[in-house]
Amino acid sequence: MQKVCKFRKCLFAAGFFAMFLVFLPVRAHAASKEIIELQTQVQQLLDMVQRLQSTVDSRFGVLQNLAQQTSDNATQMSAAVNALQQKIAAQNEATNGKLDAASGQAQSLNDSVDELKSRIAKLDKSIQDLQTQLQNIQNPPAAAAPAPGAAPAPIGEAPATAPTGIPAPAIPSAMQMPPLKETFQAAMRDYNAAKFDVAAGEFQDVLHFYPLDDLAGTAHYYLGEIEFRRNKLSDAVKAYNAVLEGFPGNSKAPAAQLHKGMALLQMGRKDAGIHELRLLIQRHPQTPEASQARTKLNALGAKPAAAAHASAEDQQ
Numbered sequence: 001m002q003k004v005c006k007f008r009k010c011l012f013a014a015g016f017f018a019m020f021l022v023f024l025p026v027r028a029h030a031a032s033k034e035i036i037e038l039q040t041q042v043q044q045l046l047d048m049v050q051r052l053q054s055t056v057d058s059r060f061g062v063l064q065n066l067a068q069q070t071s072d073n074a075t076q077m078s079a080a081v082n083a084l085q086q087k088i089a090a091q092n093e094a095t096n097g098k099l100d101a102a103s104g105q106a107q108s109l110n111d112s113v114d115e116l117k118s119r120i121a122k123l124d125k126s127i128q129d130l131q132t133q134l135q136n137i138q139n140p141p142a143a144a145a146p147a148p149g150a151a152p153a154p155i156g157e158a159p160a161t162a163p164t165g166i167p168a169p170a171i172p173s174a175m176q177m178p179p180l181k182e183t184f185q186a187a188m189r190d191y192n193a194a195k196f197d198v199a200a201g202e203f204q205d206v207l208h209f210y211p212l213d214d215l216a217g218t219a220h221y222y223l224g225e226i227e228f229r230r231n232k233l234s235d236a237v238k239a240y241n242a243v244l245e246g247f248p249g250n251s252k253a254p255a256a257q258l259h260k261g262m263a264l265l266q267m268g269r270k271d272a273g274i275h276e277l278r279l280l281i282q283r284h285p286q287t288p289e290a291s292q293a294r295t296k297l298n299a300l301g302a303k304p305a306a307a308a309h310a311s312a313e314d315q316q
Helices: 002-022 033-138 180-192 196-209 214-229 233-246 253-266 270-283 288-300 305-315
Strands: none
Touching: 033 233, 180 196, 180 214, 196 214, 214 233, 214 253, 233 253, 253 270, 253 288, 270 288
8 A cells, every 4th residue: 555655656746747847938949859859758658647547546446445345255254153153152052951951861760760670679578578467367377285184275365385385476366457547647646746756666567567558658758757857867868768669659759859858968968969859840840849949959059950951942
């Protein structure tokens, strides 16, 4: 650009000099053929300078136009590159969100499979125990014959001792089983009265004599609550697991999962506690326990699994 300006100045100076020569006063008697030729050459030089000036102006305009087009193209290219980078970043975030959601779903599926296996194993054990109890009830051991001259034992009772002096085995009987509802209600009364030792024994009776009844799941829950109050968090978690694995449809299952998560958090197992609270929200989203779990997760700065999945869907 500076070279063009210098060239223009030189052209203007040459033109001005040529005009000066053309209009230089010459005496009539001094006019000669050489001066006329010189004036003609100067005129031709002026014409050439004008044509050159016109050419330079035209070329300079073309250069300016090309420079402007190049600048516009560079601006458009920069905008296109920025838009492409933003699109790639958004796609990466959406892909990461999908991967996180898929990972969470796979983990939940694995947990569900593990829980199902545990429930099946526990159910098999319960069935075996029940079959053993039924066999003992149906086939009681035969009582030893009384010694000669000894009084026969009353009907329905076993003799105190066998003839050899060895105590006779007790005969299981359905009459030995305590009534379910009365036992459970007594346990609840003692639990509400803070008689935790007595209540724990009564809840254990429910589990022992009626292991497959739905009240057994509730008894597991309250045993967990008793251990939680005693600050025996590990035992409390085991009792809550018994509810979640053996009685997932029990009305106390949401509370058991909530309190299991709280116990794990108090034990310093933060990741496991957050996982339990998220499972609670997934399985029982409309329960008051799920609302408490959301509040606790927000306090911990952890998003519920459903919220994380929803944000991933919004990014798509």
